[in-house]
Amino acid sequence: MADTISRPAAPAENADTVRLKKIKDGLTRRHARERRFRAYGVAAIVAAIGFVVILFSMILYKGLPAFTQAELSLNVHFDPEVLSADERPVQAEGQSAAEYQRALLGWQRQVTMLNWNRLIEAAIVEAAPDIEIDTRSALSIVETSERFVLRDMFVENPGLLGQTVAVSLLASANADNWLKGNIDRSLPDSQQQLSADARALADRLLEEGKIRFAFAGHIFTNVDSRSAPASAGLAGAFVGSLYMMLVVIVLAVPIGVMSAVYLEEFAPKNRLTDLIEVNINNLAAVPSIVFGLLGAAVFINYFRLPLSAPLVGGLVLTLMTLPTIIIATRSALRAVPPSLRQAALGLGASKTQTVFHHVLPVTYPGILTATIIGVAQALGETAPLLLIGMNAFVAQIPGTPMDQSSALPVQIYLWQGNENRNFFEARTSAAIIVLLGLMLTLNAIAIFLRSRLERRN
């Protein structure tokens, strides 16, 4: 532009063409800028959507293989020579429950101490009779917890003694990794988890169809396990999360809705309500870990509530989700047309009647959405739970909200830290799929109910 101006005065008939050219040049440049700007916008959206796609495909790619696991189909002979145990004790007349329990525990210990591994080894040798293999290698392809599966079968039905039964047993985590090809097969023996014999055995059994990949239902039914990673499951964490969700729903929803109703419909405009308002907006933006500190100091240290209990976790998450529910409910209440209130008041209803009989029912879809958003937020929260001890290793399904327990996101945190990275990366992704699936289901239910409710109104 500068050189067109600095040029000496052009002849008169040229002035229009020069100006026209100037404008045209300027327009071209401006339009190019416009297109560039638009392209930035498209690029930003593509990037954002790309992140979503990459994130989900990574999780699915890593996690889906974990839902199938290698299983051995073996014919186990319940050899009477190996299994020599006493009869199961029966509660005698006049024997106290405590005494009976001791006898039963003693018997169970005796049964547990039987050499179940011998049975498994024999079954493996029978499955591949031509492979020479030592006991250790043979057993290394079967998960260590599987001997207790045999024991439980036997305890359930002592009549199995002397019979041969077809059983499917979980392969060990190392064997599973090897068969899925997660381990570099060219690595030397010294760097392999399984011995050469065991690897050959596993390959052979897979070829013959005696090992196959089956759906790993135990991810949903088993609890976490340290000694037997292949059998580790999510059941305990799932139940823990469920208890916490119950606590959140029972406490956060009524309290949140009622305080939203008070602030929006009843509260006089004064400094106190202003303070509550600012306070709630601030609480909504307080980092979740601060709520964990609150829980640790107040619930654990002051009230001496138990560590790792879903009840405490639920209380902390309740306090955390309360502002979300209050804010969302308030905006739902604000959206109710004033004519509705005026009509009810005009017909002689009291303020309370107006609110509870006419205003609140209209906002049910909004409150429902608020609830689901809050619960989903609570379901995925990890950091505050770490501070109240929910990262403890818990190997049983909690019976009550006061028992020790883990939670789904915390289980993900624990599994990603497991040293058996090769195996647990897939496990962690599988747990993430379960968690995301749960959240998706929650949201789907919310959308469904919302459309039902809105149609009715």
Added chain:
Amino acid sequence: MNTALVAVLLLVLLGFAYQMGWSRSRSLVTSGGKLHSRPTYHGSLAAIWALLPALLILGLWALFGTTATRAYILAQLPPEVASLTGADLEGAIARIRQIESGFGVLGETAPWENAAAQALREFRVLTYAVVLAAAAGTGALGLFMARRRITARLRARNEVEGLVRVLLIGCSVVAILTTVGIVASLLSEAIRFFTFVSPVDFFFGTVWNPRFSSVGSGTGDYGLLPLLWGTLMVATIAMIVALPIGLMTAIYLSQYAPPRVRSTVKPIVEVLAGIPTIVYGFFALVTVGPFLAAIGNTLGIDIRATSALTAGVVMGIMIIPFISSLSDDVIRQVPRAMRDGSLGLGATQSETIKRVILPAALPGIVGAFLLAVSRAIGETMIVVLAAGNSPYLRLNPGEPVSTVTVTIVNQLTGDTDFASPQSLVAFALGLTLFAMTLVLNVVALYIVRRYREQYE
């Protein structure tokens, strides 16, 4: 105490009281009076008066019952057992409880144990009966009083509504109590921490090395600055990633995109906001970290897989929907007339956006930005997994760092021993974090509010 039975009794009491209030007020109508309140309110009022005292009694017993039972067992023990302490005493009490429950104990039982268990059994039956009777009696008394008050002129509705109002206020106070609880617990524990370490050393120290509480030798160094530096570095990287993408997404969706594109793209982007942060952390650890390290390798730069860069980039991805939806709201609030005026004067769309809409929306966008920064500072799980936890003052974002939130988690998980500075420092860090985010939030909310008023 049998909870189901108590619940059933309470329900019966509730139903009975409601019914009595209702029919009593109804009978006043049939005998010619004109009620002030409808019978349902009389019923509700009677039910409330019957239930409250009963619940109070039961609540008191729930609070003090276990202590009373324990005191009773202690009183039954022979002096030489009662003078035991610690685990021995607890063991003796547990034995008596087991005998009493009928489960029995191992081995022979001493006569005094049997006697104590027998006494305990009687005590339980007695207290059970007394508490139930007291609850039922006060309930009945309350009901009786309420019933006597029922007249045609009783303003039952106003009373019930007053009680409802009290309940509503009580619920709103919970939010305030939460804040008070946060401030009080953080302050008191932080003050306890500052009895070990001086605030000057904490806020201006440049070395973070708390040692382990179990060693017990010395207290270690608690310098906040390395952690603060790490926090700011990660948050800055996050904002560098999130701000352009989030803002451009909002601009494109609100100004250019046809409604159909908008209604499909917006929810997809907002999916990012619903993903739990632990998932982002795992994503950073498993995918983004190695990817960045590989890029660094090909460029000849040393980038670690767990570093400020990894955590920052992933945190930026997490914050994109936060910025885009807040900015979207703000941009859409700019009056249409301003936009149309600019377009009418011949400005292109991008010029309108850059010269008119963005300046008008700037305060709101700044507010959104500050809220996003406060989110980034308080974010925990991504940095726990992906930042590498290395509390040193380093300039290079490719190196691992540690942040305030990571350190809170590290210091307070495992053993929660509230006496050592190693645990208590978590509360001082929490207080710092809370103060920082509070200032950011207050300023941001103030700006956003002012902005809203401007165009309303």
